[in-house]
Amino acid sequence: MSNSLENITEPLLTWFAANKRSLPWREDREPYHVWISEIMLQQTRIEAVKKYYIRFLKELPDVECLSQISEEQLLKLWEGLGYYSRARNLKKAAEKIMQEHGGVFPSTYALLRELPGIGEYTAGAIASICFNEKVTAIDGNVLRVISRITGSKKNVLLPETKKEVEKQLLNILPEQSGAFNEALMELGEILCLPNGTPECEQCPLQSECTAYQKNMTEEIPVRIKKMKRTKEEKTVLLLVNENHQIAIEKRPEKGLLSGMYQFPNLLGFYSKEELSSLLKGWQLTPIEISLLKNAKHVFTHIDWYMKSYLIKVKTISDKESESTPELSRLLWVSKNELAEKYPLPTAFQIFYVYLSY
Numbered sequence: 095m096s097n098s099l100e101n102i103t104e105p106l107l108t109w110f111a112a113n114k115r116s117l118p119w120r121e122d123r124e125p126y127h128v129w130i131s132e133i134m135l136q137q138t139r140i141e142a143v144k145k146y147y148i149r150f151l152k153e154l155p156d157v158e159c160l161s162q163i164s165e166e167q168l169l170k171l172w173e174g175l176g177y178y179s180r181a182r183n184l185k186k187a188a189e190k191i192m193q194e195h196g197g198v199f200p201s202t203y204a205l206l207r208e209l210p211g212i213g214e215y216t217a218g219a220i221a222s223i224c225f226n227e228k229v230t231a232i233d234g235n236v237l238r239v240i241s242r243i244t245g246s247k248k249n250v251l252l253p254e255t256k257k258e259v260e261k262q263l264l265n266i267l268p269e270q271s272g273a274f275n276e277a278l279m280e281l282g283e284i285l286c287l288p289n290g291t292p293e294c295e296q297c298p299l300q301s302e303c304t305a306y307q308k309n310m311t312e313e314i315p316v317r318i319k320k321m322k323r324t325k326e327e328k329t330v331l332l333l334v335n336e337n338h339q340i341a342i343e344k345r346p347e348k349g350l351l352s353g354m355y356q357f358p359n360l361l362g363f364y365s366k367e368e369l370s371s372l373l374k375g376w377q378l379t380p381i382e383i384s385l386l387k388n389a390k391h392v393f394t395h396i397d398w399y400m401k402s403y404l405i406k407v408k409t410i411s412d413k414e415s416e417s418t419p420e421l422s423r424l425l426w427v428s429k430n431e432l433a434e435k436y437p438l439p440t441a442f443q444i445f446y447v448y449l450s451y
């Protein structure tokens with residue numbers, strides 16, 4: 095059975111009080127300071143952020159200054175941090191605070207979420223750290239720590255996993271919600287490291303941690319990225335000569351289905367007329383071209399949509415078979431040879447039915 099989170103609060107807060115790193119934005123709990131640091135930290139390492147943070151606050155010490163700076167000056171100040179939309183959103187949010195909140199920083203999660211550039215995590219961090227609102231602030235560090243403690247093998251990249259972690263944390267969130275949220279993030283950043291290298295021997299939550307006890311820190315957290323599917327349209331040519339031999343070619347040595355054989359095929363969909371002139375360019379003489387049924391093959395992250403033709407062509411001599419680069423790639427084989435000698439991927443095996451001559 096996996097461990098629950100009930101007993102982690104006290105040891106975690108005690109550990110945090112004694113071990114937290116001293117960082118410029120931790121010197122006070124000013125929402126403006128926490129906000130700027132959280133936005134800078136979104137895409138940049140802590141060490142790199144320190145100097146930018148100090149410089150930024152020196153130039154723009156409060157919301158009002160930020161709201162008034164020109165975009166050009168702001169971007170100059172942000173130079174080196176990258177992802178400039180973050181800086182533009184800071185200015186827009188500062189303007190909104192000045193116009194709609196009379197310059198007073200919004201103090202609830204709900205109001206913070208209405209500001210440009212402030213998502214669930216940042217709103218949770220500011221609301222809990224600065225105003226002790228009982229809300230969570232879940233980033234990748236928190237997801238990793240909680241998954242390891244509970245022994246959860248759910249994919250942390252899915253929104254439903256985050257929702258579940260949020261529910262579990264809301265059940266145990268103490269009055270010092272800000273310190274608790276920060277402590278979890280800090281533990282994830284300095285002890286419960288990713289990629290199977292956590293410093294469990296120094297961890298205050300060792301006795302509560304399923305991944306540690308079951309030696310599963312390498313497997314947890316589970317991160318499965320949904321691959322973007324690509325669609326590829328092809329025209330497959332079943333070229334059959336007067337000796338009933340069919341043309342095949344070897345696929346490249348690298349990449350998808352490497353080293354296997356295939357029927358010659360072209361990217362995109364071709365009409366009969368287009369094919370006819372293309373084949374003549376290859377020095378082949380088509381006798382008859384018949385359109386076959388469309389086919390589809392699904393790979394892990396790519397879908398092939400295949401239009402196909404059965405094309406009877408004049409037999410060419412050995413000498414002619416070297417006359418163009420396209421022809422020299424082709425091997426003319428009998429149906430039996432094809433079945434016995436040449437590995438043909440499943441994607442092309444669907445065309446066997448048309449070779450019933």
Ligand code: SF4
Nearest residue numbers: 286292294297303306
């Ligand atoms: S015991 Fe190890 S795996 Fe478990 S929370 Fe602590 S550092 Fe992470």
